[in-house]
Amino acid sequence: MTLPRDREPSLRILARPTDTNASGDIFGGWLMSWTDIAGSIVAFRRARGRIVTVAVKNFNFIQPVYVDDLVSFYAEVIKVGHTSLTVEVIVYAERNRAEDTCEQVASAHLVYVALDENRRPRPVPTTDN
Template sequence: MPKDANLHGDVFGGWIMAQVDLAGSVAAARRAGGRIATIAVNAFLFKQPVFVGDLLSFYAEIVKVGRTSITVLVEVYAERNRLETEVVKVTEATLTYVATDENRRSRPLPPC
């Protein structure tokens, strides 16, 4: 949306970061079987700008599981020029989530 971009039509990085966190949290919450919290953004790389009008796809993959934590790789692709279907990788990030209980304290992950 226009409110999420600068005057040149580039989408704000902070908006993309929020969407990456949401995408990563889906995979983490499924593996945790419940509530999770983001505890670290281990890496975040903007490879290409994102423009107003781009169609974004977010792909999340669990890359590491600890006793209470889950590390997720999220890759973001933009579909541009939809008549010609140009797809470019625009962002990749690695985030770590921790499983939490009803008191928001860390808890062990359930077995696979």
């Protein structure tokens, strides 16, 4: 499998030895944290300001992530409510970057809420504004 060529990742990070669990694989919480950050980048842009994570609707670990994998997070807003946004994040690991191939390692749907200056929910702007 190759990375999506029709869009840019929201985030890329290299998995390091300090990110491993007791079994030597990358710790699942590390992957979840970066997935939330990648999702929040597109949610912040779409909401045009402060957002907060309110739910992880699902998180699927498909393949393990290993030390020295280059991990790419592709995030896209898939639903916009009055104050909330749902973001899908698809995560790939490039295990041998010389061959330009990758494996999907995770997917998730996260929900964010737009906040005003008082940290209260606010409407998500329409795309026309």
